[in-house]
Amino acid sequence: MxxxxxxxxxxxxxxxxxxxxxxxxxxxxxxxxxxxxxxxxxxxxxxxxxxxxxxxxxxxxxxxxxxxxxxxxxxxxxxxxxxxxxxxxxxxxxxxxxxxxxxxxxxxxxxxxxxxxxxxxxxxxxxxxxxxxxxxxxxxxxxxxxxxxxxxxxxxxxxxxxxxxxxxxxxxxxxxxxxxxxxxxRGSLSGTVTVNGRQGHVAYPHLADNPVRGLLTLLDALLLPHLDSGTQDFQPTNLEITSVDVGNPATNVIPARASATFNIRFNDSWTVESLQAEIHNRLDRAAEDTRYRAGRSEPIEFELAWRDPPSExxxxxxxxxxxxxxxxxxxxxxxxxxxxxxxxxxxxxxxxxxxxxxxxxxxxxxxxxxxxxxxxxxxxxxxxxxxxxxxxxxx
The missing domain is CATH 3.40.630.10 (Zn peptidases)
Incomplete structure (x- = not known):
């Protein structure tokens, strides 16, 4: 043969x-x-x-x-x-x-x-x-x-x-x-952050709470400052926003929820656990920021869910x-x-x-x-x- x-x-x-x-x-x-x-x-x-x-x-x-x-x-x-x-x-x-x-x-x-x-x-x-x-x-x-x-x-x-x-x-x-x-x-870690707001008419924003404004604040905190500058064997850790979803077909309605999914490719500066802790800390700190939410003093209400099995x-x-x-x-x-x-x-x-x-x-x-x-x-x-x-x- x-x-x-x-x-x-x-x-x-x-x-x-x-x-x-x-x-x-x-x-x-x-x-x-x-x-x-x-x-x-x-x-x-x-x-x-x-x-x-x-x-x-x-x-x-x-x-x-x-x-x-x-x-x-x-x-x-x-x-x-x-x-x-x-x-x-x-x-x-x-x-x-x-x-x-x-x-x-x-x-x-x-x-x-x-x-x-x-x-x-x-x-x-x-x-x-x-x-x-x-x-x-x-x-x-x-x-x-x-x-x-x-x-x-x-x-x-x-x-x-x-x-x-x-x-x-x-x-x-x-x-x-x-x-x-x-x-x-590099390792890989994915998550979804969801901001809960209050639905309402765009002409009466004081009666609603736009979750998109809060989501922008949280995403900004995830992206900056950079997570690290790289190591001897690996390039810098990078976080990318891969989707932003509101599910709102109307132009005159403030939505009730807004979410975004992200993926992080990380180097040996991090473990899965330490990186998850850093993301939680960034979101918690940013949730106190009310710059984009006129008249709102309470923290941004959000949920964080980790997706897919992470890779070390x-x-x-x-x-x-x-x-x-x-x-x-x-x-x-x-x-x-x-x-x-x-x-x-x-x-x-x-x-x-x-x-x-x-x-x-x-x-x-x-x-x-x-x-x-x-x-x-x-x-x-x-x-x-x-x-x-x-x-x-x-x-």
Whole structure:
């Protein structure tokens, strides 16, 4: 039986599976078919939680005597949007002018395809690695991330699985392969602040209490002063207002309530608890400000609700893992990659609780876009980087 050594062929098989979150779409079946000839033991647990769709995941293990390396990723993809806007069908994996087109080409079926090809080449050229390799693949990364990696890690750990290091194949390079390795991520914290006022006629404001005025005061306090100026390893913490909602279709009615949602990407100056305390303190102090509420002396009445599970900031310090990957990137591309903590969150935020983790994958310029595509040359280059990394890390 032939081994899956061609990353482009592997990727085409995965792209043709319509695995839009949370649908498996055949992607895990296609991946399992690639791994079986390499000797992997494969399991596909399904996890559930009330109010969320069931999600099928894959855990594959190639066992050996020695350290244990995990490769983590996801086969689920975001929706394609307007299909008519694509110049190449999003699930046909058409190759033209040196590129392969398709949803998930770079985020992140391409990374999975390259790692499988790299491992197949290691096996073909020298036999199994001197240790164990596992693939931890979810179908829930682009969704709520409830029935995916976090539960798959817990499931595997309860069965006795331990890992010495992990590589996540997310697209980390901003311009070209070799630009960047992600060695940590900022934390993420979201909340909604709601101001309660008194509805009334706009011509008689003294009979009402406009909550929009109070909300502006509170939002100003959240935005200024800046939360910090950054740290040695992370850029400054940033708070963004992501929505402001009043739900008032009338122009002559003062609304009863106004709310705003915000998200904070924070560095290692903060923990979730200390940042929540700072936000509470800012809102409490601002609630006493009556500048925008003529004739009102009582504090602004508000509610604060935290949304979604927060993500803690983390930074990986593991010379063996980072050194082996950096050296592999430099050997293949001629460039020494920068070590970065920029960008959003990924499933590495769950993996860091079990072992050191870094992220390195394709160029991410077209991820989530119409005509998502990957250079065929990049598929080969990334495969060579992964192959060298596997050899060097186990050596």
């Amino acid at each position: 032939s081994l899956p050594v061609d990353p482009a062929q592997n990727l085409a098989a995965l792209i043709r599976c319509q695995s839009v979150t949370p649908a498996e779409g055949g992607a895990l079946t296609a991946l399992a078919a690639m791994l079986e000839p390499l000797g992997f033991a494969i399991e596909r647990p399904v996890f559930s939680e009330a109010g969320t769709p069931d999600v099928e995941n894959l855990y594959a293990r190639l066992s050996g005597n020695g350290p244990h390396l995990m490769f983590a990723g996801h086969t689920d993809v975001v929706p394609v949007g307007d299909v008519a806007a694509w110049t190449h069908p999003p699930f046909k994996a058409e190759a033209r002018d040196g590129f392969m087109y398709g949803r998930g080409a770079v985020d992140m079926k391409g990374g999975i395809a390259c790692f499988v090809a790299a491992l197949a080449r290691v096996v073909e050229r020298g036999g199994k690695p001197r240790g164990s390799v596992s693939l931890l693949i979810t179908g829930d990364e682009e969704g709520p991330a409830i029935n995916g990696t976090v539960k798959l890690l817990d499931w595997a750990a309860k069965r006795g699985e331990t890992w010495d290091a992990a590589l996540v194949g997310e697209p980390t390079n901003p311009q070209a392969l070799g630009d960047m390795i992600k060695i940590g991520r 900031v983390f930074l990986t310090r593991n010379d063996r893992l980072i050194g082996a990957l950096s050296a592999s990137v430099e050997a293949v591309t001629g460039k020494r990659p920068s070590l970065s903590t920029s960008g959003g969150t990924s499933d590495a935020r769950f993996i860091k609780n079990y072992c050191p983790v870094v992220e390195f994958g394709l160029v991410g310029q077209t991820m989530h876009m119409v005509d998502e595509r990957v250079a065929l040359a990049d598929l080969e280059t990334l495969t060579q980087i992964y192959e060298r990394f596997i050899r060097d890390w186990f050596a």
